[in-house]
């Protein structure tokens with residue numbers, strides 16, 4: 001009855017750098033301790049992309065390559081690559097353009113999308129629309145951030161949170177009933193001053209003053225963001241369930257943005273989802289911004305079954321937030 005083309009995830013790839021920055025390493029850098037970090041955030045260590053000349057595209061490229069290998073396609077078959085990131089290699093060209101060049105995706109349209117920690121959900125919804133419209137047959141949606149490039153490692157309130165990584169999924173047309181079923185995306189730019197990078201854009205171009213004032217690092221008012229995040233992520237996830245006539249019992253997995261374990265617990269509680277159905281890898285990777293959700297899918301892929309309902313949920317800078325309902329297709 002329903003001939004609508006669905007967009008389904010048909011492969012997942014991921015990349016995390018080898019170098020680990022543990023809580024014990026951070027104890028030697030700032031006034032903090034392992035117990036505080038674990039109890040307040042759930043994080044034990046994060047991965048850091050080290051090495052001269054390495055940037056976000058160097059994590060996106062292997063993640064996308066892995067997707068192609070798993071699905072048995074050549075990168076030249078990719079129609080479109082969307083990269084969600086707030087740490088692009090450069091202001092321009094887009095990191096997606098550079099990643100395509102690195103993997104030989106010569107026939108792909110490619111662009112970056114900026115929605116901070118919700119970037120992957122924004123990109124996934126955009127990529128799904130390209131498939132659903134019939135415009136493209138193979139869209140890769142990636143999220144990646146080299147957060148270590150914008151973290152001030154003398155600021156204990158932010159340096160304990162963030163890490164580097166990238167993840168990617170392939171979207172292809174699929175029979176109705178599977179794939180990206182619904183998505184609610186929200187934004188409120190009045191939240192900007194709680195979480196942003198002050199300089200480096202057209203408002204405050206780089207200058208000696210901006211560098212001296214450390215304005216090229218992440219600025220976050222953690223407590224305020226925490227309150228907005230708990231409410232935003234839980235509200236939008238509950239709204240998504242309600243408008244699809246689902247309860248927590250119908251959900252096989254909650255795939256939350258990994259910013260703080262306490263925010264994740266609150267969202268799961270509000271949705272009536274028990275902790276054994278919540279993907280959690282914040283302890284290993286910290287907050288990798290646009291990469292958290294695809295990295296969870298990458299890690300849990302072997303456990304996912306065709307027909308599983310997943311709710312992907314995020315909250316972050318902007319503010320941006322959202323939730324996406326996915327029925328797993330393989």
Ligand code: UT7
Pocket residue numbers: 031032033036037040041117156157160221222223224225226229258259260263287289315316317
């Ligand atoms: O992904 C993008 C969206 N971002 C988020 O969702 C992040 C949301 N915010 C958070 O996750 C939390 O607010 C943080 C993890 C950033 C901070 O946790 P918190 O429980 O909100 O701590 P706080 O800022 O209220 O600080 C509590 C205390 C303060 O000391 P006093 O004033 O009570 O004496 C801080 O100075 O903890 C102190 N503190 C630390 N102590 C040890 C702050 N950072 C640290 C630290 N180690 N790293």
